Amino acid sequence: MRRLVMALLDGDQAEAVGAALALRAAGIDNGRIIADGIEAAMGHLNAKCTLQQFNLLEIMLCGRAVTAVMKALFPAEAPLVPTQGTVVLAALEGDVHDLGKNIVRMILTVEGYRVVDCGKDCLLDHVIETVGREDAIMVGISGLISTVVPQVRRVRGMLDTAGLSAVQVMTGGAALKQVSAASLNVDFVAQTAFDGLHYLRAAAPGVGR
Ligand code: B12
Incomplete structure (x- = not known):
């Protein structure tokens, strides 16, 4: 795992992909690779941001x-089971972070959900419109900067106004x-x-839309 974290921090794509695939071959599951590898590496970067050693290129x-490691871990990005329902994802206006999303x-x-990804820096109106058009069961908002909090607080009300109260x-x-x-x-x-996957499964078991 340390090899993966170091390769990510070095920005060495080939080495990072090699390390991730070696972990898979050793029986480590994707969940642990994401939590102990990817998130751990980003935690180190975060510490640097906080220490004001922010280096954009790095x-x-x-x-x-x-991104390369995720593509290697989930090559087809195709469902392994019949569709469980549609989820709309977005990072809202002003937020350009999209790795987590x-x-x-x-x-x-x-895991079998049809995902409609509205992308990053996305207008809230567009998200709500997409939820209605795509008959989604859930909307997932990824927020990395605090300035998006007021927009997030408006989502529930906008869904209700659009007649989409059943959408979580x-x-x-x-x-x-x-x-x-x-x-x-x-x-x-x-x-x-x-964590989100587990909630979704419990909240909308086998919806099958
Ligand atoms: C990488 C990064 C960037 C990259 C983003 C690249 C990209 N394509 O995403 C770049 C360099 C572009 C960037 C830019 C900026 N960044 Co930045 N960035 C980061 C950093 C270091 C890591 C974020 C990351 O990708 N983590 C790894 C992923 C895998 O983790 P994650 O997003 O948390 O996702 C996991 C879970 O949270 C979860 N999840 C995430 N979303 C969702 C959604 C749902 C529905 C579910 C179920 C789960 C889920 O799933 C993922 C896997 O488990 C963070 C530090 C941090 N603590 O997050 C700062 C950080 C987010 N950035 C910050 C800032 C300030 C900026 C800038 C404003 C910097 C500047 N001065 O210019 C700019 C512009 C931001 C903007 N307008 O959006 C601050 C935000 C502070 C705040 N609270 O507002 C942070 C916290 C750094 C800091 N300590 O200051 N950044």
Whole structure:
């Protein structure tokens, strides 16, 4: 695992992919590779950000290596089981962080959910419109910067106004996982992508839309 963390921090895509695949071959599951490898590496970067040693190139290279590792871990990004329902994902206006959201997309897709990804820096109106059009059972908001919190608090009301009260709202990402679901006015705050998957499974078991 240390080899993977070091390769990610070095932004060395090939080495990171090799390390991740070696872990898989040794029987380590994707969940542990994401938590102890990818998230651990980003934790080190976060410490640097806080120490004001912020180096954009370093973070971009690390992000590129994370994406390569995820593609290696989930090559087809195709469901392994019949569709369980549609989930709309987005990072809201002003937030360009998308590595975590992309991990959630890959995991939910492989686990049988049809995911409509609205991308990053996305207008809230577009998210709500997409939820209605795609007949989604849940909307997932990824939020890494605190400035998106007021937008997140508006999601429930906008869904209700659009006649989409049955749609659940879950959130995740560094800025949102420190805030309670009640305070964000959402149904669930996930600490990790797998946490979100477990909530989704429990909230909408075998919806099959
Ligand atoms: C990588 C990074 C960047 C990259 C993003 C690359 C990309 N394509 O995403 C770049 C360099 C572009 C960037 C830019 C900036 N960043 Co930045 N960035 C980070 C960093 C170091 C890591 C984020 C990350 O990718 N983590 C790894 C992923 C895998 O983890 P994750 O997102 O948490 O996702 C996991 C779970 O949370 C969960 N999850 C995530 N979303 C969701 C959603 C749902 C529905 C579910 C179920 C689960 C779930 O699943 C994932 C897997 O388990 C963080 C530090 C941190 N603590 O997060 C700062 C951080 C988020 N950035 C920060 C800042 C300030 C910025 C900038 C404003 C910097 C600047 N001064 O210019 C800019 C612009 C931001 C903007 N407008 O959006 C701050 C935010 C502070 C705050 N609270 O507001 C942080 C916290 C750093 C810090 N300590 O200051 N950043």
